[in-house]
Amino acid sequence: MYDFAYHKPTSVADAVKLLAADPDARPISGGHTLLPALKHRLNKPSSVVDLSGIAELKGIRREGDRIVIGAMAKHKEIAESAEVQAAIPALAKMAGSIGDIQVRNRGTIGGSVANNDPAADYPAAVLALGATVVTSKRRIAADEFFQGMFTTALQPDELLVAIEFPVPQRAGYAKMRNPASRYVMAGAFVAKIADGVRVAINGAGPGVFRQKAMEAALSANWSPDAVANIKQPADGLNSDIHGSAEYRAHLVTVMAKRAVADAG
């Protein structure tokens, strides 16, 4: 790891100031993506801004028909949250399925969503539920937030503060894990919300994406069978030593089916 300065601000404003002042500063939340990358010297930040001291970024609460989750909420907290379990059980279950116990004890939703790893879990929930990403500057709709592999609408001096999830009528998630890394090889989050049905696919492609054909089919008939014969084109999907694009395309259908079954 290259050495760096360490800052631990106590407010979003101070954190943003630190990030704005130094283009090579990097925020750290749970650190379970950033630190392995730093260890391999893939990244050379001049300073690291620890967000764990900022009270504004913490907490999970229900506000009317929304669940608002602070960026620094840990996977474990989301999995165990009574509010999340009651309102969006699929999200609680997803949080409880990320990585291992130690990752869940440290990793945060804000870190995961801001990083937008194509093989991460949360982006699928954020996109399928039509959530709103609240930042230090603005509110961003999920459809605008995710912009492909490791890319989001966030600007360098913009901090993800919270995510607002509308409480869905139904939602379900299923994934196939990469056998080695246990990240997502192909996953599907399906949700029926006030605006309609949304299906987000993670793991399979270079970034999380919506599966419109499945959304249409589920709008007409909310059942696992409705998506069972919808084939995801393999073009553009990831292909590696763990699975061909064709295999991942196949898994998209299988996982969508299972996600609908999971949603009930």
Added chain:
Amino acid sequence: MPQVTLSVNGKSHTVEVEGRTLLVELLRERLRLTGTHVGCDTSQCGACVVHIDGESVKSCTILALQADGTQVTTIEGLAKPDGTLHPMQEAFREYHALQCGFCTPGMVMAAIDLVQKHPAGLSEKEIREGLEGNLCRCTGYHNIVKAIAAAQDVMHGRRSELARAEAAE
């Protein structure tokens, strides 16, 4: 150089570190608590698991400075001062849940957190899934799973001692 103040196994330490110093480096190299091991550089093997404020974490994936103000427990801090082992340590010995011993400290620390998080008890399948973050190359996990299953009963007060678990079999 920045300073970190933390409690390790009940003893307070203030140490100067670099920004990049990892918690595991602080423990191993500065405090000479070498029971915590490093087995990978991708945060997967779990040989470095310690407890921070009672919860298991991978000390190779936390900056020492991030642990400022916390209570850290390592494998060295588990047994009572008179040498009485923690029920999880005792179960690992009883069920031959270790061979080379390298993954063992992290495995024990992770197992304790796993059991503490499930007061209602874990099935064999849940124990196996709960060990996702800890790799062992020697045992095939069979005896680790058995040890954790036995230890949870003792930890939750369902069995006063392992011998009774044995007798019940």
Added chain:
Amino acid sequence: MNVVAPFEGIGVSVKRKEDLRFLSGRGQYTDDIVRPGQTYAYILRSPHAHARINRIDTAAAQASPGVVAVYTGADLAAIGGLPCGWQIHNKDGSPMAEPKHPVLAEGKVRHVGDPVAVVIADSRERAKDAAETILVDYEVLPAAATMQAALAPGAPAIHDGIAGNLCYDWHIGDKAVNDAAFAAAAKVVTFETTNNRLVPNAMEPRAAIGDYDTTTGEHTLFTTSQNPHVIRLLMGAFVLQIPESKLRVVAPDVGGGFGSKIYHYAEEAIVTWAAARLGRPVKWTADRSESFMSDAHGRDHVTKASLALDANGKILALRVHTQANMGAYLSTFAPCVPTYLYATLLAGVYTTPTIYCEVKAVFTNTVPVDAYRGAGRPEATFLLERLMDVAAKETGIDRVELRRRNFIPADAFPYQTPVALQYDSGDYQSTLDEALATADWAGFEARRAEAARRGKLRGIGVSTYLEACGIAPSAVVGSLGARAGLYEVGTIRVHPTGSVTVLTGAHSHGQGHETTFAQLVSDRLGVPVAQVDVVHGDTAKIPFGMGTYGSRSLAVGGSAMFKAMDKIIAKGKKIAAHLMEASVDDVEFDRGTFRVAGTDKTKSLGEIALTAYVPHNYPIEEIEPGLDETAFYDPKNFTYPGGCHIAEVEIDPDTGRVAVVQFTAVDDVGRVINPMIVEGQVQGGVAQGIGQALLEHAVYDTNGQLLSGSMMDYTMPRADDLPNVGVATHTTLCTHNPLGVKGCGEVGAIGSPPAVINAVVDALRDYGVSHVEMPATPDRIWGIINAGRKMAAE
């Protein structure tokens, strides 16, 4: 009051003596050791699979903060290359190609990870910081990353003067006899397979500390080794020219080896050499990423085989052509793995009259390949046990029945195979019967039908295997090209008050020697296990030794202790005879008590020991004081554990994921000293076998980059990938060592992979599949199911 101590000898599951320190964080592994004034080495490694080094500029690194020294191959040119410990001869009698294996690259790099330079600094991170400033001018050359590429016409020459990248072209067996048997066969079955390349990944990454005492000229190397004396011999004699008396090698607690820590590695020589040059201790510890590109890998065979059978399914002949990947250089024991640890095992448990096997060993631009967890025997077993299932399918004979018809009968021992080995004992029908009963083989179809109702494909597979271990008779291996003896050394030191210290040349890195060896002593000498200390892993303490690998510690090392105890008892009898005024011939010894036969006159071992060290009333004219004996034991033969493994799997046809739902092992490992430890050894080996069958694969791309270069891409078996593993033993005694033991460290990894794949193929029986290559990953299985469905639809 007469308190009877609990019996802690042979056959008792004594809890391990070593556990307390490991469970308390008090183990001492190499990286835990800190020497005063210690510096840290970082090895700069080649990012290219094959490149010429035109220039290395280390000026910036030398000036980097905290840097003590920077060395390249030019600085080490005077020292020797890393030696190979086994020489194989080609078919024409000429020796194998044996290119120099430089400690640091000399003019060329030949695999990703090849060491190019070393930076020594006052901290690990500062050494890394400095290493990044080293400028290496590489001229990248085309790489031969696979054996196919290396053997192709016009392939890049990895080493100058080695035509066609061929290390050797070796064979065993009488080809003419073999050809004739095939010509007369009623049925010939052919089979091709690739035995997947594995990365050992012992949980403790390799580490080494060099230390040098400027006043005595003594070098000390602390290293993660399975065999410190072998390292002292290889590094001292061949690389650094340091006499044994000035070189101490310590292998303290070692966190798993599985073969990968047998070999003499460049880093050991670098830190030893640099420490002397700098007059400061130098420590190197591998990152896991470095382990992937610098620990010797395992397996990596490509094989074509044919089996000739008569009309009744009796095997007439076996013919095998294997290509074995050596990697870029010859690791310490690499050449013997695909030859004498592989081809000689091709009779398996069967009465095959003639076997012919050709092996081509090939250099590639990959990490060296050497013995790993079973070494050659898993490859032979996988081939044979898949071939038996393929033959069963093609002949229509039930797969269990086909095996039974060809078993070497229990009354046929000693049994001479056509490929050099003579088996001393075994009972393959019994281990098979017991495994079939335990696994409820007969009830399988009902379980398959039940699984089908849940949408799962269930299959069952059997493997009846044998292996050769207890390595090895020195004269035999010497005649086959080994450059070392493979005896073992044991010292039994009875202290004045009757406690015992055992010094052994074997090395424990998970095997529980401190307990098992203490039990051997307790069983024979009647000393409580708690009063027997086992010392290993330090050339300054142990007379000599060849280390631990090839399931040899008990069969060879334990036998050495047994012989040393013979000497203790013989001397004790003389002392006892003197004290009890009896004839030596009348003194009997049993578990700690010397008795004049037919009388109640006795002396305890403790009394005898005290007398030996306080020789006031002592036959000083006849014998020396003291009770401390050493024995070297050279085995008369290999040992031959064997048995039967049965795997039951369920496949999710939607995802292709295979789950092993039941696993039964019934092994004959000879006499069992500690059943708890034996079961643990087998369970661990089976986990590796399931890992190889379903999960693990070291994959290189065509440029020689290791795609599975971290645990993010190399699938390590986790707890939820594995089932409970039922282990039972069925014992026939080894006939040629005094303990009757055979060895249990590798049977799990050897017997299990074909059982798993046979089960996978069985599960897919409706999809027209005759073989599934390892690892049977979800992607691969789904591909087969998908192709099968397409075929069915057409």
